[in-house]
Amino acid sequence: MRPQPTPSPAPFAARPVPTGDPGGHDRGAATDAAINGQPARTTIAVWDPFVRIFHWMLATAVAAALTTGLLLPATWTRLHIAAGTLAAALVAARIVWGFLGPHFARFATFVGGPATVLRYTRELIGRRAGRHLGHNPLGGAMIVALLALLIAITATGTAALGGVLKAGPLAFATSYAAGSAAREIHGLLAYALLALIALHVAGVLFESRRTREDLVGAMIHGRKRGMPGAGSARSAQARPVLAAGIVAAILAGSTLVSAALSQRPAAGVPTAPLDPAYAEECGACHIPYHPSLAPAAVWTALMNGLSDHFGEDASLDPATTRAMRDYLVANAAEAYDTRAANVFRRRAADDPLRLTATPFWRRRHAEIPAAVFASPPVGGEGNCAACHADAATGRFAPAAITIPKETTS
Numbered sequence: 001m002r003p004q005p006t007p008s009p010a011p012f013a014a015r016p017v018p019t020g021d022p023g024g025h026d027r028g029a030a031t032d033a034a035i036n037g038q039p040a041r042t043t044i045a046v047w048d049p050f051v052r053i054f055h056w057m058l059a060t061a062v063a064a065a066l067t068t069g070l071l072l073p074a075t076w077t078r079l080h081i082a083a084g085t086l087a088a089a090l091v092a093a094r095i096v097w098g099f100l101g102p103h104f105a106r107f108a109t110f111v112g113g114p115a116t117v118l119r120y121t122r123e124l125i126g127r128r129a130g131r132h133l134g135h136n137p138l139g140g141a142m143i144v145a146l147l148a149l150l151i152a153i154t155a156t157g158t159a160a161l162g163g164v165l166k167a168g169p170l171a172f173a174t175s176y177a178a179g180s181a182a183r184e185i186h187g188l189l190a191y192a193l194l195a196l197i198a199l200h201v202a203g204v205l206f207e208s209r210r211t212r213e214d215l216v217g218a219m220i221h222g223r224k225r226g227m228p229g230a231g232s233a234r235s236a237q238a239r240p241v242l243a244a245g246i247v248a249a250i251l252a253g254s255t256l257v258s259a260a261l262s263q264r265p266a267a268g269v270p271t272a273p274l275d276p277a278y279a280e281e282c283g284a285c286h287i288p289y290h291p292s293l294a295p296a297a298v299w300t301a302l303m304n305g306l307s308d309h310f311g312e313d314a315s316l317d318p319a320t321t322r323a324m325r326d327y328l329v330a331n332a333a334e335a336y337d338t339r340a341a342n343v344f345r346r347r348a349a350d351d352p353l354r355l356t357a358t359p360f361w362r363r364r365h366a367e368i369p370a371a372v373f374a375s376p377p378v379g380g381e382g383n384c385a386a387c388h389a390d391a392a393t394g395r396f397a398p399a400a401i402t403i404p405k406e407t408t409s
């Protein structure tokens with residue numbers, strides 16, 4: 001048997017230390033050797049390598065996800081999803097480590113009930129709070145809040161990916177409407193995460209000042225100033241092999257399930273290739289626009305006015321006109337649930353036949369300079385396929401967007 005930590009007789013203690021504090025607790029930091037100008041006598045390994053690597057990898061993944069999600073254009077969506085997936089995997093691993101890691105990594109060590117958090121907050125305000133080797137109760141609450149928020153962000157992000165972009169494991173079952181709602185929440189939660197991160201950093205800086213301990217450094221090298229008597233004995237033994245096995249099983253299982261679900265046909269996405277006759281007749285002067293890009297009423301109006309088609313005579317013989325109209329109406333926006341089908345249903349009142357006049361199109365392409373549309377490799381706003389590699393399928397996925405560079409020759 002190793003001796004149990006007995007913090008009360010610590011020579012540093014300015015006042016009695018409450019018992020039953022699993023976090024390692026040393027009151028009266030003001031009398032600690034380190035602040036009397038002498039180096040601390042002992043240091044103790046608090047943050048194990050996994051916790052430290054996890055912490056900085058998560059910070060990097062979250063920073064990448066926030067940057068690509070809030071600041072960069074839609075063409076960064078692929079990196080955004082990769083960063084979010086990495087963050088989710090890290091959170092899963094951290095949760096397992098919270099039950100099987102060493103003493104200071106365990107939730108049982110630093111997660112207290114609301115009463116504990118409240119008491120600590122009151123002590124903090126009254127400048128009576130002690131020092132914790134691990135997370136203090138407020139810090140512990142922050143860890144739980146951050147992990148819970150990241151789980152909610154991952155869930156809403158996956159639902160948004162499924163419903164709006166019709167990709168990922170939920171695409172087979174998520175409508176555009178549900179995906180859009182999830183996307184709204186996903187965005188709001190991202191701002192909540194930013195706020196929590198700001199609070200977390202402020203808390204760390206505050207606590208570093210208050211206890212005169214470099215907490216950022218401690219998350220890098222893992223060590224903190226020791227407390228006599230509280231150093232060696234830690235009840236919880238880490239189970240790294242078991243933890244690694246469980247994490248591997250969770251990651252492999254979710255990858256397999258996700259891959260299997262992603263194989264299912266996405267809800268409301270066109271699968272048939274463009275009708276060859278349509279592609280030939282209506283692709284003579286511009287790209288053949290996918291029927292899902294306009295509602296049936298627009299196609300009917302357009303097909304009834306081919307003799308004056310945006311200033312051109314695009315007339316076809318009556319039988320071909322009828323066949324093209326029937327094809328367009330049967331496959332119009334109403335028949336699909338893609339993002340394009342949903343956003344191009346709303347037409348501009350003054351120019352209802354043009355999809356480049358729709359509010360969505362104008363807004364999403366507002367930042368592209370007119371010179372880019374006029375450049376030879378693009379040749380006009382209506383030449384969607386110049387930038388959208390999947391224009392013919394009607395999907396318009398962000399991952400398929402590239403603005404062609406003008407070749408100088």
Ligand code: HEC
Nearest residue numbers: 281282284285289310312313314353354355356357380382
């Ligand atoms: C004789 C050439 C010609 C043919 C054939 C033709 N179009 Fe067009 N189309 C045009 C021109 C010119 C424009 C206007 C382009 C512009 O202003 O940038 C246009 C524009 C359009 C637009 C609006 C694109 C935008 O900017 O939003 C749609 C939709 C469209 N055509 C559909 C069709 C369909 C459907 C057919 C087949 C029945 C067809 N077109 C056949 C010449 C043609």
Ligand code: HEC
Nearest residue numbers: 073074075340364378381382383384386387396398401403
């Ligand atoms: C010069 C290149 C270019 C052309 C031409 C172009 N687009 Fe785009 N489009 C873009 C870019 C870049 C974005 C991403 C903008 C952003 O970051 O929000 C985009 C975004 C979109 C989106 C939203 C994708 C998403 O889910 O975020 C749709 C839908 C779309 N375009 C449809 C069209 C259609 C329809 C046409 C043809 C009538 C067209 N685009 C022509 C470059 C182009």
